[in-house]
Amino acid sequence: MASTIAQLSTVPLSVQGIGKSFGKLSVLDDVSLEVKAGELVCLLGPSGCGKTTLLRIIAGLEKQDIGRLMIGPKDISRAHPQERDYGILFQSYALFPNLTIAQNIGYGLSTRRLLHSQVRERVQEMLELVGLSAMASKYPGQLSGGQQQRVGLARALAPSPSLLLLDEPMSALDAKVREHLRYELRSLQRKLGITTIMVTHDQDEAMVMADRIAVMNQGRIEQFDTPENIYRSPTTPFVANFIGHANWLDYQSLSNGQAHLGAVSLNLDKVTMGGPGRLFCRPEALRIDNHPQGSNSMAAQVIEKLFLGNRYRLTVELDQLRGQPLVAEISADLNGAPIDAERVWLTFPSHCLRAFPGAVR
Amino acid sequence: MTSLHFPQPAPLPPEPLTRSPEAALSDLVFTRGAKLLMVLFLVVGLALPLMTMLGKVVDVQNGLAGVWQLLSSSRFLWLLGNSVKVSLSTVALVVPAAYVFAYALQRSRIPGKALLRSLSLLPLMAPSMLSAIALIYLFGNQGLLKSWFPDGIYGYSGIVLGQAFYNFPMALMILISALGLADARLYDASISMGANHWKTFINVTWPGTRYAVFTASCLVFTQTITNFGIPVVIGGDYQVLAMEAYKSVVGQQKFSEGALIGSILLVPALISFAVDAWMRRLRGSQVSSQAAAYVTPTNRSRDTVLLLVAGVIGLALLSLVVVAVGASLINFWPYDLTVSLRHYDFESNGDVGWLAYRNSLLLASLTAAIGTPIIFTCAYLMEKTRSGWLDNLLRLLCMLPMAVPGLVMGLGYVFFFNHPANPLNGLYGGIALMVVCCVMRFLTPAQMTATTALRQLNEEIESASLSLKVPLLTTYWRVTLPICLPALLEVFRYLFVSSMTSVSALIFLYSPDTILAAVAVLNLDDAGNIGGAAALSTLILLTSALASLVLYMLSRGLLRHTQHWRTGHA
Numbered sequence: 009m010a011s012t013i014a015q016l017s018t019v020p021l022s023v024q025g026i027g028k029s030f031g032k033l034s035v036l037d038d039v040s041l042e043v044k045a046g047e048l049v050c051l052l053g054p055s056g057c058g059k060t061t062l063l064r065i066i067a068g069l070e071k072q073d074i075g076r077l078m079i080g081p082k083d084i085s086r087a088h089p090q091e092r093d094y095g096i097l098f099q100s101y102a103l104f105p106n107l108t109i110a111q112n113i114g115y116g117l118s119t120r121r122l123l124h125s126q127v128r129e130r131v132q133e134m135l136e137l138v139g140l141s142a143m144a145s146k147y148p149g150q151l152s153g154g155q156q157q158r159v160g161l162a163r164a165l166a167p168s169p170s171l172l173l174l175d176e177p178m179s180a181l182d183a184k185v186r187e188h189l190r191y192e193l194r195s196l197q198r199k200l201g202i203t204t205i206m207v208t209h210d211q212d213e214a215m216v217m218a219d220r221i222a223v224m225n226q227g228r229i230e231q232f233d234t235p236e237n238i239y240r241s242p243t244t245p246f247v248a249n250f251i252g253h254a255n256w257l258d259y260q261s262l263s264n265g266q267a268h269l270g271a272v273s274l275n276l277d278k279v280t281m282g283g284p285g286r287l288f289c290r291p292e293a294l295r296i297d298n299h300p301q302g303s304n305s306m307a308a309q310v311i312e313k314l315f316l317g318n319r320y321r322l323t324v325e326l327d328q329l330r331g332q333p334l335v336a337e338i339s340a341d342l343n344g345a346p347i348d349a350e351r352v353w354l355t356f357p358s359h360c361l362r363a364f365p366g367a368v369r
Numbered sequence: 370m371t372s373l374h375f376p377q378p379a380p381l382p383p384e385p386l387t388r389s390p391e392a393a394l395s396d397l398v399f400t401r402g403a404k405l406l407m408v409l410f411l412v413v414g415l416a417l418p419l420m421t422m423l424g425k426v427v428d429v430q431n432g433l434a435g436v437w438q439l440l441s442s443s444r445f446l447w448l449l450g451n452s453v454k455v456s457l458s459t460v461a462l463v464v465p466a467a468y469v470f471a472y473a474l475q476r477s478r479i480p481g482k483a484l485l486r487s488l489s490l491l492p493l494m495a496p497s498m499l500s501a502i503a504l505i506y507l508f509g510n511q512g513l514l515k516s517w518f519p520d521g522i523y524g525y526s527g528i529v530l531g532q533a534f535y536n537f538p539m540a541l542m543i544l545i546s547a548l549g550l551a552d553a554r555l556y557d558a559s560i561s562m563g564a565n566h567w568k569t570f571i572n573v574t575w576p577g578t579r580y581a582v583f584t585a586s587c588l589v590f591t592q593t594i595t596n597f598g599i600p601v602v603i604g605g606d607y608q609v610l611a612m613e614a615y616k617s618v619v620g621q622q623k624f625s626e627g628a629l630i631g632s633i634l635l636v637p638a639l640i641s642f643a644v645d646a647w648m649r650r651l652r653g654s655q656v657s658s659q660a661a662a663y664v665t666p667t668n669r670s671r672d673t674v675l676l677l678v679a680g681v682i683g684l685a686l687l688s689l690v691v692v693a694v695g696a697s698l699i700n701f702w703p704y705d706l707t708v709s710l711r712h713y714d715f716e717s718n719g720d721v722g723w724l725a726y727r728n729s730l731l732l733a734s735l736t737a738a739i740g741t742p743i744i745f746t747c748a749y750l751m752e753k754t755r756s757g758w759l760d761n762l763l764r765l766l767c768m769l770p771m772a773v774p775g776l777v778m779g780l781g782y783v784f785f786f787n788h789p790a791n792p793l794n795g796l797y798g799g800i801a802l803m804v805v806c807c808v809m810r811f812l813t814p815a816q817m818t819a820t821t822a823l824r825q826l827n828e829e830i831e832s833a834s835l836s837l838k839v840p841l842l843t844t845y846w847r848v849t850l851p852i853c854l855p856a857l858l859e860v861f862r863y864l865f866v867s868s869m870t871s872v873s874a875l876i877f878l879y880s881p882d883t884i885l886a887a888v889a890v891l892n893l894d895d896a897g898n899i900g901g902a903a904a905l906s907t908l909i910l911l912t913s914a915l916a917s918l919v920l921y922m923l924s925r926g927l928l929r930h931t932q933h934w935r936t937g938h939a
Contacts, residue, residue, distance in 0.1 A: 069832050088393035089835040096836040102829035104848045105934050116837030119392070147934035167837070 018045040018201050019080035019093075019170045021066070026075035028061060035061045036072070037227040048197050048204040050214035053224035054250070059207045060175060062224075066205060067173055068092050079171055094171035095164030099179055101156050103148040109159050110135070110144040116167040134162040137196070154185045161193070165200070172197070174206035178213060190216050211251050215239070223247045239290075245364050248288045255294070255334045257287040259363070267363055271328045275303050275358045285365035293360035294336035296322060297353045304356040308334075310349075315340065324354055389838035396841045400754045404763055407747045411766040413793070414809045418781030419773060425628035425784050439629060449633075452610040455525065455600075456593040459532040460586045463540050466533075468582065470682050471544035473675035476551075476574075476665055480676075488683040491690050493538045494913035496870045496887040499906040500534035501527065501602035502899060503693040511703050523605030531599040534689055536592050537682075540585040547581030548574075551663035566671070580648055587641030595634050595774035598872050598887075602894050602902075610634060611776055618783060618877065631780040635773065642772040690910070697903035712904035720898065721881075722905050725889035729869055730912065732803050732885060737865040740808040740815065744864075745857060748819035749845060753831050771813035775873030782806055783877045798880030806878060807868040815860045822856030823849070851931075855924045862920040866913040 023041040027034075036058045043049045051059040064070040066077060068089030076085045084092050095116075103112050114131045122130075135141045138158035148156055157177060164172060177193065178186045194217045197204050208214050214221050215235045222232040223246070231238055231247045242248035259267040259274075262282045266273045274287065295301060311333060312323040322336045336354065427436060439445055470489065474482055492500065507514050508522035518526060551574075559569040597611035604612065610630055618627035696702055700709040715722025751763060770778075786797045796802040826849065834844035850857065872887045879888055886909050894902040928935065 067832075067836060069835065088390070088396075090389045090393040090396070090838045093388050094836065096832075098829045098833060100827055100829055102827050102833040104830065104833075104844075106848060106851045106931070115839060119389075119839050119843060149934050163833075163837070173836075 018203055020045045020078075021171060021203055021205070022076075022078040023062070023066065024076040024078070026062065026065060026072045026077070028058075028065060028070065028072050028074075035227050036065070039075070039224075039227070039229055041222055041229065041232065043203060043205065045203055046201045047219045048194070048206065048217060050218035050221045051205065051207045051224055052211060052214040052218075052221050052250075053209065055209060057224040058227040059209075059224050063096075063173055063175055063205060063207045066171075067094060067096050092171075093169055094173055095167065095169035096173040097157070097160045097164050097175065097177050099176040101148075101160035101180070103156060103159055103163070105148055108145050108147055109140060109151070112148065112159055113162045113166050115163060120167075130166060134166050137165070138162045152185075153181050154189055157181065157189065161196075165202075170203065172202045172204040174204065176207055176209070178208070178210070186213075193217065223250060225250070241362070242288070245286065245288070248362075248364075253291050253335060253337075255289045255291060257289075257329070257332060257334070258284070259287055260284050262363060262365070267361070269329060272306065272326070274356055274361060276361050276363060277359045278363070280363060280365070282365045285363055288362045288364060289334075289356060289360055291321070291335045291337040292319075293357060294334065294338075295355035295357065296324070296336055296338050297355065298349060300353045301355045304358055304361075305353050306355075308352055308354040310352055322352075324352065326354060392838050392840045396835075399840070399842045400750055400756055401759070403746060403750055404756055404759050407743070407750075408759070408763055408766060410743075410805075411763075411769070411809075414805050415769055415773070415778070415781075416766065418778065418785035419769075421785040421788070422628050422631055422777065422781040425625055426632050427625070435625070436629060439626060448608055448610045448613050451525075451607060452594050455528050455532065455609060456590045458525075458529045459536060459593045460589045462529060462533045463536050463589050464544075464582060464586050466682055467537055467540040467544050467585065468578075469675070469678050470537075471541055471548050473679040474545060475548035477672050477675045478665055478667060479672050479679065485679055485683050488686050489538050489541050490917075491538075491686055491910075491914075492535050494866060494870065494917070495690070495693075495906050495910040496872055496890055497531070497535040497596055497598040498602050498872070498887075498890050498894065498902065499693050499910065500689050501531040501599045502890075502894065502903050502906060503689040503696070504530055504603055505899060506692050506696045506702060506903070507689075513703070521605070523603055524607035527603035527605075528600050528607065528609070531603055532593045532596065534686065535596070535599065536589045537686065539592065540589050543581050543585040543588065544578070547578045550577065553661040553663040556663060566668075583648070584641075584645055587637075587645060591638040591641060591774060594637060595776045596873065597776065598891060601891060614776060614780065615876070618780060624784065627780055628784065631777045635777050638772050638774050638777075642768075646768075693903050694907045694910070697900060697907045699900075702900070712900040713908075715901060715905075720893060720896075720901055721884050721889055722886075722893070722901060722908075724882075725884045725886045726905065726908055728800070728883055729886035729909070732800060732807065732875075733865045733868040733912075733916075735800065735804045736807040736811075736868040737861045739804060740811070740864045741857060741861045743808065744812055744815045744860060745819045745850075745853070746845075748816045749823060749849060752820055752823045753849075754841070767816055768813060770809050770811075775810055775871065778806065778810055779874035779877035782874065798878065798883060800883050803875055803878050803883065803885075806874050807864070807871065810871065810874055811864055811867045815863055818856055818860050818863065819853070822853045826852060854927055854931075858920050858924045858927075862917055865916050865920075869909055869913050869916075 021041075021043040023039060023043075026036050026039045028036040039058070039062060041049070051062060053059050061070060065072045068084070068087060068091075072085070076083065078084065079093055082093075104115065107115065110131050113134050114127050117127045117130060120127075131144075132141070135144055138161060140155060140158055140162070143151060143155065143159075148159065151159065157180075161177075174193075178189060181189065190213055197217075206214075206217065218235060220232060220234055221238050223230045223238060225246050230244045231242060233241075238247060239251055242251065248254050257269055259269045261268050261284065262276075262280050266275055267287055269287070297305075300307075307327045308324040309327065310322055310324050314321040316337075317340065319337050319340050322338065323333050324336060325331075325333050334354070427433060470485070473479055474486060504522055504527050506512060508518045508527070509515070510521075512522070520526070522530075555573045555577075556569060559573050564572065594609075595611050597609070597615045600607070600609045600612045601615075611634065614627050614630035614634065617623040617630070697712050698708050698710070699705075700707045700711055713722075747763070747767065751760060751767070773781075782802070785791060786793055786802060788794065793802075796805075830844065830848060831841065834841055834848075870887055872885075872891060875885055876888050876891070879885055884892075886905055890902045890905045890909075893899075893905060
């Protein structure tokens, strides 16, 4: 039964120098992306960053002004959407309301030279895959949002495409359902091993689901890397700010492996030279202690302390850098030494500090 | 089981399944092809006739001097004066009445709204001459209430009253939709600042509806100035331009004079069309997406007044219809008031009544059956597919019928299709050309109905179809059309009823074999057989009303039948 599913071909997708503008407004500017076979890549960014346009260009629903698209060895840059080998799940699912679930799923098979029995079998197979066998003769309007999403997915997968495109698949769902379906969708994609591009503006979603994330901003890809690397080593201030929380400290210069911030100098792992810029550090990378801890440790005043259940969020101010509050998140584990004092020592582990020269706020 | 006989299905080969160049080709043929055909249809059926008519304005023999001579003649100025006076009077009578009526339907809590609404649609079900015939029975030389009009109903007052009756529903529909749009937040703000009802009306309701009042006024003006059915029946010695255009072409064969008057009658339509389009762009969307629904507050005294006024208007509309229908059943008005079907016995009087009625039925059915798919598909392609310059050209051509009065279109058809050098000359006088003319004439409003329905569909249905490699035509047939079936029926109804009752363009196109009922009404009246005219009008009215009722029931039943999938998916 699972034979056809296992036989999905996995192909890489190559996006090369795509540019697109609507009138005077440039939406995509020289975007390139190499997606490996079987990989799930998230296009992540704020609204208006061009991520949906890029997805629609890959689907052939929009035409790029410039650039090349390859699915496997085939150049599909100028191909009509119907000549491209993909399935897509739309944000609204775009199910056909007057057709039953089974008819919806079989829609892409209906015009093929297939036996009725073949179509029926394939539909049944897809219904089982998404766990909706009991719903075959219902209509989309009679299903919950999560079920509709699964129908949309089954419909997209039924003709065995070698590329799956997901356009904000979770945005129409309740927060609770959304969380659950992330894992479900992810494990289904793993099971099928189908090359997948997903558009989302939700960083948690991207983190949980993606093999690699392409963070997009103003029509460009800022960084394309694994979730870990995106989070830990953002290559641009935009990525650092967009993913997770960030602390920023202005510095005047870099020299001798140190960043100089007025009266303070902090050791960095990566030695660079240069003029002014900003230092970046994640809240959970900061250490808070009752005593100084080696290098990069400084006296600080606690301004605010929030209890978040599994952790504390502290807002602190260095004695030597007044007016630049920093946020630190520390474990609320009962075994650790409690931090009650208002006077603490704040430590910047040197490997967690990144300097962005010339970066403006 | 049967499945034993089939081999186990082989794994679906991914190549042919997920790619379909044939579908891409068929889409191109469907979208481009249909759009090009539509452009061709509109050019031949509308643009060329119109241009031919405009080209005929300057007579070959007399040149521009002839134009000037005609325009400056005292007779022309008299006709023009009469036309403008009648049209302005009709606007002044109809638009305020329709506004109050619409206000009563949309902004009050009076009982019997459905009944009032149905009554208001009655004038659309019959040819325009019905009101004039009823007025003659009521106030004419042998009228029941002759004393109400001591100077006689024939002439100015008869034309204005008849036009008012005929134009009322058209003005009403525009005003109803304008008054249906209301943002409760504005009303709350006005009341909370201490404004009374009158002040709220002036500051909130009126600004929100004055454009619709202008649009309705323009429509009534152009409809009235180009209508000749009513003046022919009840005008007497009081003549107007539209009649003159008709008579000069049909009676006197003075083509350039007809073309000239037709062109002049095109002017108010074009001006109001242009101003309307300009204003539409200027004001943009009236109601923001955050608008809160307006709930009419209770107000007894307001509702009493509105019910009274709307009731009187409704009664007036009904009484004209009742008089016309009743008179057609009376043996010899006003001397022998026994009921008889004598007037319906067209054959023995040597009249063409039943032939005309059959022709009209055929024309209306053909127009609806052919026009509905053409218009709906055109609206679909314009709304859901993109083809660059072709879209803009088509959009322009599709708006044109709205700006061209029926009389002008009819004249254009005479000049264009009746020309011996035209290869389509053979169509002239046949039912086919009349169908083309009707589809053209009623294209724009029908298309607007279709577009409104199509805009309510999920925008990504076509994208989904593309991604599943299914030809667009298949999805149009399997998904879009079934969802839009109620709108489809409404378009069908509109085309049927409009073709059934229309006179203005068709009167130039018939031959003795293809005479139409509404045209025969005019001819019967002309021949002094007002009873026959009333009888034939009644037949048209009943047919239109019956067709509307049947289609309405069909639509209702359809909605109930498809309830299981329509819930939650409007």
